[in-house]
Amino acid sequence: MALRLKSLLGSDNVQLGPLLQNGIRTAPDLLAHNPKALFTQFPRGTATVHDIEQLQASAAHAMCAPCSIGDEGLDADDIPPLRTGLDALDALLRGFETHDVFELAGPSSAGKTALAMTIVARELASHPGAAVLWLDTKSAFSPERMLHIIQNNAQNVDVEAILDRIHVAQCRDVPALYDAVDAIFSSPMHVRLLVIDRIGDVLLSSLTNKQPNGYAVIATFMRHLAASARSRGFTAVLLNSAIPSPASSSAFRNASFSPALAPMLATYTAGTLWLNTAVDAFGRENVRPVSDDAILIVVEVLNSNVSTSGQWTLVKLVNGIRFEQYDERGDAE
Numbered sequence: 001m002a003l004r005l006k007s008l009l010g011s012d013n014v015q016l017g018p019l020l021q022n023g024i025r026t027a028p029d030l031l032a033h034n035p036k037a038l039f040t041q042f043p044r045g046t047a048t049v050h051d052i053e054q055l056q057a058s059a060a061h062a063m064c065a066p067c068s069i070g071d072e073g074l075d076a077d078d079i080p081p082l083r084t085g086l087d088a089l090d091a092l093l094r095g096f097e098t099h100d101v102f103e104l105a106g107p108s109s110a111g112k113t114a115l116a117m118t119i120v121a122r123e124l125a126s127h128p129g130a131a132v133l134w135l136d137t138k139s140a141f142s143p144e145r146m147l148h149i150i151q152n153n154a155q156n157v158d159v160e161a162i163l164d165r166i167h168v169a170q171c172r173d174v175p176a177l178y179d180a181v182d183a184i185f186s187s188p189m190h191v192r193l194l195v196i197d198r199i200g201d202v203l204l205s206s207l208t209n210k211q212p213n214g215y216a217v218i219a220t221f222m223r224h225l226a227a228s229a230r231s232r233g234f235t236a237v238l239l240n241s242a243i244p245s246p247a248s249s250s251a252f253r254n255a256s257f258s259p260a261l262a263p264m265l266a267t268y269t270a271g272t273l274w275l276n277t278a279v280d281a282f283g284r285e286n287v288r289p290v291s292d293d294a295i296l297i298v299v300e301v302l303n304s305n306v307s308t309s310g311q312w313t314l315v316k317l318v319n320g321i322r323f324e325q326y327d328e329r330g331d332a333e
Contacts, residue, residue, distance in 0.1 A: 004025060004026055004027075004178055004182055004224060005019055005020075005024065005025055005026060005027065005029075005030060005059070006025075006178070006182075009055070014046050015042070015046060015047050015051065015052075015055065018041055018042045018043065018046065018047075021041075022038075022041050022213070023213035023216040023217060023220065024038075025178070025217075025220050025221075025224070026220060026223070026224050027059035028059075028223070029220060030055060030056055030059045031056055031059055035049050035052040035053050035056060036049055038052055039052055080095075080126075081094065081095030081096055081097030081098075082095055082096040082097075082119050082122075082123055082193065082235055083095050083119070083122055083123075083126075084115065084118055084119055084122065084323060085118070085122055085153060085323070086315060086323055086324075086325050087325075088313040088315075088325055089299055089313055089315055089323070089325075091307075091311075091313075092273060092299060092301050092304075092307060092311055092312075092313065093270075093271045093273065093301065093304060093306060093307055094306050094307055096119070096235050096237070096271075097306065098235070098270055098306060099229050099230050099232075099233050099234060099235055100226065100229055100230065100235065100236070100269075100270035100305075101222070101225055101226050101229055101235075101236040101238065101268060101269045101270060102235065102236070102237050102238070102269060102270055102271050102272070102273070103199075103237075103238045103239075103240055103259065103265060103266070103269045103271070103272040103273070104116060104237060104238070104239050104240065104272075104273050104275060105239075105240040105241070105242060105259035105260075105262075105272055105273070105274055105275070105302070106241075106242055106257075106259075106274055106275035106276050107241075107242040107257055107276060107277075107280070108241070108242075109277075109295075110275040110276050110277055110297060111275050111295075111297045111315075111317045111323075112239045112240075112275055113140075113145075113197060113239060114145075114149065114317055114320055114321060114323070115273075115275065115299075115323065116195050116197065116237055116239055117145065117146055117149045118149055118153055118322075118323055119193070119237065120132050120134070120146070120149075120166065120193060120195065121146070121149050121150040121153045121154050121162070122153055122154065123192060123193055124150075124154075124162045124165050124166070125150070125153070125154035125157045125162060127192065128161075129190050130165065130190050130191075130192040130193070131165045131166075131167060131189040131190055131191050131192070132165065132166050132167065132191070132192070132193045132194075132195065133167050133169065133180065133184065133191050133193075133194045133195070134166060134167065134168045134169070134195045134197065135168075135169050135171045135177065135180050135194070135195065135196045135197070136168055136169065136170055136171065136197055137170075137171055137172065137196070137197065137198055137199075137201050137202045138197070138198065138201060139170060140197065141168050141197070143163065145320070145321065146163065146166065147159060147163065148321045149321045149322070150162050150163070152321050152322040153322065165189075167189070171196070171202065172202070173202060173205065174202060174203070174205075174206060174217060174218075174221055177196070177202060177221060177225075178221065178224070181194070181224065181225055181228050182228075184228065184232055184234065185228075185232060191232070191234050192233075192234055192235070193234060193235055193236075193237065194229070194234050194235070194236045194237070195236075195237050195238075195239065196236070196237075196238050196239065197239040198238075198239045198240055198241055199238040199239065199240050199265070200240045200241050200259070200260030200261055200265075201241070203218045203221070203260075203261060203265075204260060204261065206218055215264070218261070218264065219264075219267075219268070222265065222267075222268035222269075223268060225268075226268055226269075238265070238269070240259045240260055240261070240265065241259075241260050242257035242258065242259060242260065243257060243258060243259075243260050244256060244257055245257055245258035245262075249262070249263075249302050249303070250274055250276075250281075250300060250302065251300065251310050251312065252276075252281040252282065252298070252300070254280060254281055254282065254283055255276070255280075255281065257276075259272060259274070259302070262302075263303075266302070266303045269303075270304065270305045270306055271301065271303065271304035271305060271306055271307065272301070272302040272303050272304070273299055273300070273301060273302070274298075274299070274300045274301075274302045275297055275298070275299055275300075276297070276298050276300070277295055277296065277297060277298070278295075278296035278297065278298050278314065279296075281298040282298075290316060290326075291318075293318055293319050294316045294317060294318045294319070294324075295316070295317050296314060296315075296316055296326060297314070297315050297316070297317055298312055298313075298314060299312060299313055299314075299315060300312035313325075313326075314326040
């Protein structure tokens with residue numbers, strides 16, 4: 001069940017506005033407050049202490065987990081993890097094997113979108129009953145690129161049928177993200193993967209627009225997303241941009257960028273993969289040239305709850321649509 005107060009109370013509830021204005025968006029947020037102290041934040045005549053206590057009781061009831069039988073849990077554990085098709089790359093985060101939130105971060109043109117689309121293509125080709133929800137914050141989703149990536153990563157499949165199971169929604173602000181995530185709970189589709197491209201652009205607006213409690217808004221949404229992923233059984237992949245940072249957590253000495261909103265987002269994710277061109281990571285003089293149609297990319301684990309931080313591997317991105325494992329001997333010929 002969704003834990004968002006808008007879903008619990010209804011958007012026309014007069015008590016919803018004061019709660020949202022105080023950064024209280026979810027049932028856990030509401031339960032964390034003393035009802036008498038919270039009462040002082042309501043406009044006169046809109047609520048009593050008893051009303052707030054009743055709201056908290058409703059929130060507590062909504063948070064109760066539904067019963068399930070044991071073999072349903074075993075069936076869920078049997079669902080294979082998401083894969084990119086490259087063993088070394090999949091090993092970095094063990095194939096995104098948990099129903100949790102993961103981050104793909106890096107500078108522009110480092111392969112973040114291509115990697116996310118590759119995961120989407122392989123997932124839908126392997127699971128005919130699955131669907132993907134792609135939340136587009138900048139109207140940047142390219143059906144043509146997705147088509148080419150499917151054709152290059154999935155053999156003997158109905159490409160049009162796969163495209164039909166990719167549902168793209170425009171999300172310009174945090175409330176729109178909430179609406180899209182909550183819609184998964186009432187959707188007849190089996191959404192196994194949620195992609196947000198790009199998460200930093202939307203969340204940063206909560207700070208740059210000088211919204212009160214901007215950091216609380218971000219933290220509350222990230223907690224809600226993680227709880228929804230575990231409850232509904234989907235994996236969330238967040239694409240994030242890079243910002244200049246002299247204190248980068250990358251293991252490479254040339255690194256001068258970090259993920260936007262780091263380290264805050266890392267608190268709420270199971271792992272972050274940092275993508276960067278090998279030229280930027282090692283220096284141009286230290287990188288052996290590859291073919292004209294490819295770029296060499298370093299994929300590094302910045303932080304992880306499921307593997308070891310600091311691991312990295314090299315991959316080639318060919319024509320912007322196909323990843324290949326980098327073989328230094330083969331590519332040097």
